[in-house]
Amino acid sequence: xxxxxxxxxxxxxxxxxxxxxxxxxxxxxxxxxxxxxxxxxxxxxxxxxxxxxxxxxxxxxxxxxxxxxxxxxxxxxxxxxxxxxxxxxxxxxxxxxxxxxxxxxxxxxxxxx
Amino acid sequence: xxxxxxxxxxxxxxxxxxxxxxxxxxxxxxxxxxxxxxxxxxxxxxxxxxxxxxxxxxxxxxxxxxxxxxxxxxxxxxxxxxxxxxxxxxxxxxxxxxxxxxxxxxxx
Numbered sequence: 001x002x003x004x005x006x007x008x009x010x011x012x013x014x015x016x017x018x019x020x021x022x023x024x025x026x027x028x029x030x031x032x033x034x035x036x037x038x039x040x041x042x043x044x045x046x047x048x049x050x051x052x053x054x055x056x057x058x059x060x061x062x063x064x065x066x067x068x069x070x071x072x073x074x075x076x077x078x079x080x081x082x083x084x085x086x087x088x089x090x091x092x093x094x095x096x097x098x099x100x101x102x103x104x105x106x107x108x109x110x111x112x113x
Numbered sequence: 114x115x116x117x118x119x120x121x122x123x124x125x126x127x128x129x130x131x132x133x134x135x136x137x138x139x140x141x142x143x144x145x146x147x148x149x150x151x152x153x154x155x156x157x158x159x160x161x162x163x164x165x166x167x168x169x170x171x172x173x174x175x176x177x178x179x180x181x182x183x184x185x186x187x188x189x190x191x192x193x194x195x196x197x198x199x200x201x202x203x204x205x206x207x208x209x210x211x212x213x214x215x216x217x218x219x220x221x
Contacts, residue, residue, distance in 0.1 A: 004156075042117075042200055042211035043157070056207030090156050097206060099145040099164070104156030
């Protein structure tokens with residue numbers, strides 16, 4: 001059973017640029033959720049994808065968008081990067097309609113300069 | 114608005130000194146209360162899901178309990194390898210709300 005894989009592990013971008021982060025979900029999981037974790041804070045819900053559609057969204061602006069593919073992998077896209085977007089971005093996979101804990105990836109550390 | 118509050122923010126224990134971490138929550142439509150462990154620079158690692166008040170779950174030196182308003186993570190005779198940030202979270206099928214975490218340091 002493979003876990004959740006995220007790429008890249010680290011990334012440095014300039015303010016105003018765009019970034020794409022990638023996630024491969026755990027085998028057998030059909031739902032992917034993305035979280036943003038600022039330094040010293042708990043993870044904050046960005047959105048969730050199920051059946052290739054957004055299935056819930058937190059308080060993040062539209063410049064945060066995502067995709068889910070038929071193999072359940074997912075992308076997080078952030079446009080017009082701001083300095084406050086610097087954070088650890090976590091991908092979590094799960095089974096829809098099951099209230100179990102997530103399986104998280106190790107995250108992508110994004111630094112915006 | 115959903116809220117999860119953890120205390121203390123940081124805890125320093127001697128090896129073998131038992132203690133408890135607190136999590137108070139206000140989450141609408143709560144279907145599960147979760148505990149995770151997070152090591153520096155890593156993603157959270159799932160520990161427990163609690164579904165209803167009165168439920169308890171154990172794993173090695175950790176025991177999690179749940180009431181209608183709070184959850185506790187009891188750590189018995191901790192070892193240095195238990196040093197990590199422990200996150201509490203509540204939610205349902207979609208959004209899960211996390212607390213800020215308790216950073217635990219266990220000193221040999």
